[in-house]
Amino acid sequence: METFNWIFQFLGRLHPLLVHFPIGLLVVALFFELLTMGGKRQGLREGIHFMVYLGAIFAIIAAFLGWLFYTYDAYSGDLVINHRNTGIATAVCAGITALLLRNTVSGKLLNRRIYQASLVVTVVILTVAGHLGANLTHGEDFLTSVLPGNQESYDDSKGLALLAEIKASDTLSAAQQDRLNLEVRAIFAHNCYQCHSENKQKGELVLENKKGVFKGGKSGPIIVAGKPLESELYRRITLSPNDDEVMPKKGKVLKKNEIDLIKLWIQNGAHWSDQALKVFPEAPLALVKPNLPKVSNQDHPVDKIIDVYFKEQGLAWPKVVDDRTFIRRAYMDIVGLLPAPESITAFVNNTDANKRNVLINELLGDTHNYTQNWLSFWNDLLRNDYSGTGFITGGRKQITDWLYKSLETNKPYDQMVKELVNPTAVSEGFIKGIKWRGVVNASQRTEMQAAQNIGQSLLGVNVKCASCHNSFVSNLTLEQSYGFASVFADSVLELNRCDKPLGKMATVNFLYPELGDVEAATIQERLLKLAEVMVKPENGRLYRTITNRFWKRLMGRGLVEPVDEMDNTPWNADLLDWLAADFIDAGYDLKQLMRRIMTSKAYQLPTAKYKSQEAIKTNYVFEGPLLRRLSAEQFSDAVSQVITPVYAAVAYNPKGEELPEARIWHREVKFDRDVLPEPGKRYFRKTFTLPNKPMLSARALISVDHSYTLYINGKKVSEGEDWRKVDKLDVGDFLIPGKNTIAIEGVNEGNIANPAGILFALKISYENGDIITMNADNSWKSTADQPSKEWVATIFDDSEWAEVRNYGTANWGKLLDFTFEEQESDFARASLVKQHPFMKALGRPSRENVTTSRDEQATLLQALELTNGQFFNSVLEEGAALWLNRYNNDSEAIITELYQKSLGRKPSAEEKNIMLSVLGDNPKKEAVQDIFWSTLILPEFQFIN
């Protein structure tokens, strides 16, 4: 069977040929049938009959062949199915028509109309089938593409004007020559690139660049300068639309003025301009501060512009939000924390007319919290994280410390950019990218990542497309991307198109060469030059991009969207330019930029109502800020503030490390390999000697995952079962001069192997000023076997025990409270915490790539995490115990406090009653936990209104 497949395949392929018989025959038959209406032209009758019979036979054969074609030539898809079905329907109808005709002729069927109707139906279905078939062979837009309005439309008024101007002048100026050439290239771009680009070189012809145009294609040169009539290009575009050789393609030819322009261009010597062709709209680089509109009823510059905008849109200024809403908004936006109930009351009662501006200034002055809140924004933007791919093989570096300090000192933005682009060791992580072990795609080499990330994060331009091939969405070319990437490379890069080397070397270049050149002998010199070029005030792009990001962060939607595509049109260009220029004037001061936006009335408007997400994406009209969801970090921090600390340990501690942070545990081995410890009890010991002199104090810090009992010299000192809590103990009474032994019984809970570890530090101060410290480290010993009773005593012989293993910090982070300082225990700000499943579920991105917009969509996985996630529920459970204790089991106090702290207001009488009915007079921990949960997932809590 298999060997005869070719026959079926061959027959199948006759289908496209054969279908034309039934089409021709049946259509003509119907046409003749119409001609015979009213008894005229009866001479046609016999011919009609033959045509119908033949047409029907061919229709059936064609359908059969079509079936073979479909089966043996692996076609698939809706279109084929539809074509198949209508094709079969045609064959069936044609058959029926033929039968009806025979019966009509033989007189069995008296009414000829039935046959005629059947013929009409057949031809209609045939037309549909034929059309679908044509779509299959010629593409779906074969017919419709030439309809007016469906042609690729671009503004050719410019072309027409140029044509008129050039026709009128005898000799062309250099500028005119340039314009003419650019216009011709625009025509190429819109009509020819589809087939004749670097990406797709049909007939070996490339019309995208000078070299390609003058080299010509497979059949030789296409342009003879000065002689259009001898130029192949001109010949091909002027052929009849039906000619097989016509270009751009049969059925689609250039407009007359386009042909004329090309002719003129060749006639005038086919000059090639050095200017780059801009096919896609591109935002101007330069930034000119617009004059503020003369609006007397608004004082703030932003409001003056918005006032004009509102008038244009026919909108009136809404009333600004009340104090409670404002203070929550301002707190969340600047410091990422909820205002304390006392602060709210004081603010509301404050009668100072300028109090909102004062508050903004106060909050901007809270450097510590401002930094910890905005760190997340910058981490997302600069692809910086505490964990993630690449770190394992040293292929990635953090810039956390640099970033934290830059925000803390409110480093001018131009300086930040310079340090990112031309980095020192602390900030080089940004352009170093993420390097995986092994061979990577050419478009993902770290130099290209640097180009892509600088493009996206700092300049709002997509270099990613153009790192594989000339971009389809912007004017960027492969050459430009490689030229830019080469700035960061040890040696000049070879161009690769879609991971295939082209044998062509890049020319070092900045994406916007008009700003200055970056060519130099060494990377260091190039980076220095690039840094200077990047931050020039003429580079309006850099400043518009960051301004737009801040606007989005504070208002919910950018002036330009998406925020990474800064060539898109802003909804108010003057506003964007004014703010960006003002940002430059104010010394690139990021806090000042925030102040500018936040002190405007526009920022203080009520959140605007939109019907759907679509209305925010397209045809957007600004009516006020958007309702914004608390970010993962803000939500976690708010819960920490209201209930009890969510996180106790950080991945980055700006204060630096006072004590070792690595945990120890029994070394567990499987197949000769270190593995995670199995659940169960483990025993740890350390014997050490102390001098005999007067002791002032001895303090121990201990935290064990999962639980422990601590003994010193055989006596039990303490127990604990929460690794996030540091037990701070006075142990002076347990210590003696000479040999001492610390013994810890640790338990690892769970069903399967999982992280466990001991963090322990001891600090002994002597009267003479000496200090001895002793931390848990590799010199400790451990066993998994239950030892004899005296194992806690110094006399016990632990020589058979094994050396413990250092389990590092990765699974726990750095406990903020693990310090001998008697500080008020604070919660760990979520922005400093390593990526965690809870925050991940709430939308904190894994920063493998630059992330400039977080997904605000509520998802089921997120809701599940909040509803039954063990992590969140255990926080609430802990909090409930704490609150019962703190408020003395007083239900009313708990309810009032909860509302004040979380929602910034008192509960209504009704709300209070609902809650009281749950808590009762003698509240249980579970009930408190449940009112916590119910409050924290309220939209009122989860949104910044």
Added chain:
Amino acid sequence: MKTQNARRDFIKKMTAASLSASATTIPLASFLSSCSPSISKIASTADTVILLWMAGGMAHTETFDPKAYVPYEKGVESKRILSTFPKIPTAVDGLEFSKGLESIGSVMDKGAIIRSYKSADLGHILHTRHQYHWHTCYEPPQSVQAPHIGAWIAKELGPVNPVIPPFIAMGQRFTVGEAEELKAFHSAGFLGTEYGPFLIPDPSGGLESVRPPQGMSIKRFEARYKLYKELANKSSVMENGSDYQRESLMRSMEQSYRLLNSPEAKVFDLSEEPKEVYDTYNTGRFGLGCLLAKRLAMNGGRFISVSTEYEPFLGWDTHENGHTRLVKMKELIDRPIAQLVKDLDESGHLDRTLIILASEFSRDAIMEGRPGEQVKNQVEQPDIIEDEKFYGMHRHFTDGSSILMWGGGVEKGLVYGKTADERPCSSIENPVVIDQVHQSIYHALGIPPETHYTIEGRPFYTTPDGLGKPLLDLFGKPLKKDVEKA
């Protein structure tokens, strides 16, 4: 093009509307608008996929593609070692497996084997990088985050049963070495967390993930939700802002509440299984994962992966003692996998469930990488073996490995492709690459090969550039020239 999009939207809306009419719990997935211009539709042969992941690099010559057996003796030359187990027959005439896989062998008449899978050549061997590539079809790093195949399927098809998350990943913990690299591909990438994996590291605790929080009675759980609803209704201060935002938040909470309160959650309860069934499957976490996968497949799971778990130098990642450790690994997988196939077959679910067994690459006794593309040796292997711990496949081999498939329209008893019988045991007939594997899975599910989304202005396809083609031969269709070449 335009008309087709319109039609697709229409179908989508219809589906969403009929779903909302019929089911009380609608996955958010069905509300999200899709921008994937799926051009053609293909008939599906499967609704559910179970991926049995042999993490760490499973040697084909020691498992499903045995070569000449060389027993251990002191002083044996490494280069002579091709297989350390004898061959055994299977239910398919002429198909032989390695000793220890008798049960899986006995169900091969219900499935197919690809013996010519070639892993990508990624230079240095980093297990998780090859795993990333296997699961996403893209080599990391990428300029946007690539979605896991399970996330693509969740996005395109949604759940079968609205209360069972469409993408469930079992068996892998993320506290092990290379955890960050593992997390990087256990992700929906740019498709959004909605389609990300529902992680169940320990299948015996699977039920906890879909029930009210531990220690909370159903009664209390219901009361808590009622309280929240009441308070939300009373909270009158939210007059501004768009309603759809608040509604989407409240809807997601409601769905989660219904899911967790649904009687169908007992699907995740392994204690419902009769003791003898439980015992048959219980070879460890992997075996119980197979048992849970069976229950999920029978009750409307969509994409379920069960991993033997990757942990550097453990599991299939044998850097020494290869032979003895493989005895254990085979014990871990043999019985439960065979039972899974049998149980789904007997219940009739195998017809619409595609089971795939695969690994990121294979192993060899002396070759690291592949012929012509050898990379740095990562394991010391003496030329002459004086210690049994050197007896086994300890190096990473990327030029040939086996993939097993059952059900979901896959031709029964098919043996596809071939590796050489002498070292290097490379794929020498019908080599298969990951794009084809992915497209074959999509093909079985009726997801067209050109499926893609536009992200940051660029089309991102299920397989790179949308060029991958399914292996139609797996589904009993005639061999195509272009497929053969790839």
